[in-house]
Amino acid sequence: MDRFNAMQAFARVVETGSFTKAAETLHISKTSVTQLVQQLEARLRVKLLNRTTRKVNATADGAAYYERVIKLLADMDDAETSLSNAVMSPRGRLRVDVPSPFARMILIPALPDFYAQYPDIQLDMGVSDRLVDLIDENVDCVVRGGELTDLSLVARRIGELSVGIYAAPSYLQKSGGAFASVSVICPASLHCRLQVACWFGFPLYPSPRNRER
Numbered sequence: 001m002d003r004f005n006a007m008q009a010f011a012r013v014v015e016t017g018s019f020t021k022a023a024e025t026l027h028i029s030k031t032s033v034t035q036l037v038q039q040l041e042a043r044l045r046v047k048l049l050n051r052t053t054r055k056v057n058a059t060a061d062g063a064a065y066y067e068r069v070i071k072l073l074a075d076m077d078d079a080e081t082s083l084s085n086a087v088m089s090p091r092g093r094l095r096v097d098v099p100s101p102f103a104r105m106i107l108i109p110a111l112p113d114f115y116a117q118y119p120d121i122q123l124d125m126g127v128s129d130r131l132v133d134l135i136d137e138n139v140d141c142v143v144r145g146g147e148l149t150d151l152s153l154v155a156r157r158i159g160e161l162s163v164g165i166y167a168a169p170s171y172l173q174k175s176g177g178a179f180a181s182v183s184v185i186c187p188a189s190l191h192c193r194l195q196v197a198c199w200f201g202f203p204l205y206p207s208p209r210n211r212e213r
Contacts, residue, residue, distance in 0.1 A: 002036075003043075004076070007069045009036040010048060014058050014066050091120030098143040103127045107143075 012022035013033065023030040041048050048062035058066055098107055103125065114123070126132075132142050134153065148155040 006036040006040040009033045010040055011069050017055055093122045095124040095140050097126040097132050097139055099129050100127050
């Protein structure tokens with residue numbers, strides 16, 4: 001027996017004074033309503049309704065039970081409504097941890113628009129490249145690069161990060177045109193290793209700040 005459905009059926013019978021009308025408002029069969037009420041009475045070992053061919057009335061025990069049932073059903077409706085509203089309008093404290101470049105170049109500039117859309121969210125932002133224990137440190141989410149190694153966590157891809165080597169043309173010219181294989185270790189948060197081969201005689205990536213003509 002579904003206790004919630006049984007209590008709802010009982011309450012509707014009391015309110016309408018009829019099994020038939022209760023079934024119509026609940027969009028189920030009269031037989032189902034009757035069975036639910038009978039199962040509820042059997043479980044409580046109390047007669048809840050006086051049934052006649054013309055009308056259905058609550059017994060003294062049924063009337064007292066009805067008052068408790070409608071309060072319980074109302075509380076359940078309020079709980080579901082509050083959760084639905086929370087989904088539509090998120091609120092509360094959100095703690096995140098992001099790498100410094102991501103915070104400086106992407107997240108912080110986007111905060112005004114974020115707060116305009118979600119004014120009821122309190123954002124606590126940590127900036128680091130270390131490994132964060134989400135459970136022990138009570139962190140809701142982190143932004144990191146690389147493959148997910150902890151299968152107990154859930155990850156969502158939000159973008160790609162391109163890594164390049166930049167140098168001033170004057171520096172490249174001073175290198176004498178030597179060919180070099182450069183091994184670049186990315187920050188620990190990226191969990192990657194990039195092998196780059198550069199021909200120093202040709203500035204493939206001239207620095208935007210030191211561009212020379």
